[in-house]
Every structure is written in C-alpha cells, then in structure tokens.
Amino acid sequence: MKQTAQRLFFALRPALFVLASLACAGTAVAQPAELSVAYREQVPQRLDLPPDAVLHYAELAREQFQRAGVPLLGSQYVAVVDRSPQVQAILVYWVALGEPALLIGASPVSTGRVGQFDHFETPLGVFDHSLSNPDFRAEGTRNEFGFRGYGAKGMRVYDLGWQKARRGWGKGGDSTMRLQMHATDPVLAEHKLGSVQSKGCIRIPAALNRLLDHFGVLDADYETAASASALAEGTPPWVLAQDRRPISDAGRYLVVVDSQRDTRPDWSPAPLPLPLP
Template sequence: MARTRAALKADRLAVVGPTLLVVVDRNPAAQLLVIILARPDRNWQMVGGGRVSTGQAGRHGYFITPTGVFQHTDAILDYRAEGTFNENHIRGLGRKGMRVWDFGWVTAVKGWRSDGETGEIRLLLHATDPDLLERRLGHPASEGCVRISAAMNTFLDKYGVLDADYEAAAADDPSYEAVLRPDRTPTAFAGRMLVIIDSSMPMS
C-alpha cells in the first residue's frame, strides 16, 4: 500500500473517488498482481490478486519491466489475442479472445546488459500460453510485459477494472465497443491505472 501511494505521489496523481488500481510487484521473489480499492477518505483494501511474470534479466532481447504509474486511456486501442502459435508452438498472448491491454511505448532497462542501458518497449498486460507458460507465473519470464493468468485476464476484462475511459469512449465509438466483452458487467469503481512497484528496492 505504501509503495503504491508513493508511486502515485511521485507522478502527482491523486485518488479523488473510490477507484480500483491494478498493482504489480516486479520483485523477482514476489511476482504478484493485486487489485486495490483506493479511496481518498478511507483505508485502502486489497480485493484480490494472483501471480504474474515480468521482465527476465540476463537474457538477450529481454527488458526489465519498468516501475511507475501507467495510464490505460482511450488514446490507444486494445486488442484481443488471435490464439495462434509461434515458431516454438507457443501462444504468446494466450487463448483466442484473451484481452491485451496496451499502455503504449515506455522506456525500460535492457536486462541483458550490466550498464543500465535503456530502450523502448511496448508495455502490455496480457495472458500467456495456458499449457506451457502459465505454470511459470510467479517467476520473471517475459520480454518486459506483464503476463497474467487466463483467470485474471477474464476477471479484469469482464468487470472492466481498467476500463473507465473505455466505457466512456464506447458510447460514441464502435471500435471501443468492439474491444469490450459483450457479456461484461462493469464495476462502478473502474479505474485506469496500472502501478508497477518493486518491493526489493529501498523506498525513496
């Protein structure tokens, strides 16, 4: 909770009403996602969570998932996994229909270098191969994105946890309506912020 509050404060972001935050701890010993109900005038509450995989160090082409607050807005259109296999017979984004949340281009440390050199990655929140890679959640394994389970993907998607802007946009733009689940039940506390922290690092 304290690290999440500090991250919001560092970006000069305030919680002005009850809202859900999706918080990821990239600490290699943690690799967790928690959903927090944040309120300006009451204690914050954790309402659920699960294991994730973030960026893996020491492997060429793999970036360290950056920390900070990343906004999910209608400036970028999300998409859904096609469920196709790559050359290694892996469905990198999970089963067909799994939601892919797109947070745009961000700066991240190149995990295969020791000098802290950075590069640009497309930060995504997405499911992973249900047969081969989902069992590895809980350990760093991604190229820099945040991998989640199919169950968590479905939960965030069905209840629109990060879709505050998307629901508003869908009222006027059919392309946003097409991304959202037709059977969704949007929460009244929908938010737009993915907060990535690292509990292995000292708090500033």
C-alpha cells in the same frame, strides 16, 4: 399509421440505443465486496496476503502516485504489480479518498527476465490504461516454438503504450518497449507465473484476464467512450465484450513497484515444475 410509427422510432432511436447498450453490458456491480467474491470464485490462482503486506503494497502504490504527480480523484480500482523476482504478484485494490485501501484479490504474475537478449526489466511507475493506446484481443496463434504469447484466442491484451525500460542484456542502458499486460500460453507458461519470464510485459493468469475484462475493472476510459458512442449513435470500442458487466468505480491505472525483497514471502510461493506425464 406506418409513417407515424417510423417517425416515433427515429425520434426514440438514441434512447433505444442507450438501453440496448446497457442491456448488453448487464447490471453494474455496486460494491467492491461483490468483486472480491467473484475474484475468489473465478480466479483459482490466488495469493493470500497477511494484513501487513496488504498495507505495505498500498503504501508503495501511494508513493508511486505521488512521485508521478498523478492524483487519485474519487473511488476507483487500481492494479499494483510487484516486479521483485522474490514476489512476482499483482494486487487489485479498491481505493477511496480518506479510507484504507481494500484488497480485492491477488495473483502470481511474470515480469521481465533480465540477462537474455531482447528482454527488459519491467519499468516502475504509474501507467494509464486508456484509449490513447488501444487494447486488442489475442488471436491464439503460435510462434515458431509453438508458444501462444498472448494466450488463448480472445484474451484481452491491455496496452499501456511505449515506455522507457532498462535493457536486460549487453551493457544495459535504457530503451523503449511496448508495455502490455496479458495472459500467456496456458500449457507452456501459465504454470510458471510467480517467476520472472517475460520480455518486459506483465503476464497474468487467464482467469484473472477474464475477470478484469468482464467487469471492466480498469476500463474507466473505455466505458466513458462507450457511453459517449451510445449517446451519439456511434460504435463503442470494439474490444469491449458484448456480455460484459461493467463495474462501478472502474479504474484506469496500473502501478508497478519493487519491494526489493531478499527472500521469498510465504504468501507468494515459487512456482512448481509440472509433473512428468
């Protein structure tokens, strides 16, 4: 009897592993409207764009995809960042072929601040978020200035690989930098989101970091690897949270554009200094 049970267990083990993985991941969100509600409820740092701005950024992103020769195959989520110093925003869209892009939510960011040594202008383009450049999680350690560059411990660091970017110091020119999207120091820097502050990476609110991470909004490649690992009784990418709730139509692209605005739009106000204690 015991041997029969053991044989049955090993025969069903692959299926059990898949079921266990799905149980850890939770139920997938089926509709973009649900993610939009989650964005409003979970991300306090939000920007309220007028309809014409929503369409304009969708068009800027479309142009970048065409310029890069990257086809959008099927419905998916795309993150669009405007590096303009007068804007400094990230917009999360759901896009489907033949349909207008749907804005899920928008928040302030910080991109590269030129004019200081070792600071790059955040590069333009379409960047593939994939296992070719594995993500990692912040350790929450402070540098010599007490600054937690990747934010609090456990924050997801989205790695987009080595990219060519314009040096923001000296005589300029291009060099390579490691392009990442990540949270920032919650005390010393998060209140500055909406202004250029980084060395070239994209700083986002911690709440948005958690939402993108929990729902796997840009994790198409990671979830494909996780499913393959489950079927092969392997180990899924370690950076994926066990309690995540992977969304349908996960995407894999971050698009950086520059609206080249001369003035600050009302919907993207400049950050205010913290009040004195």
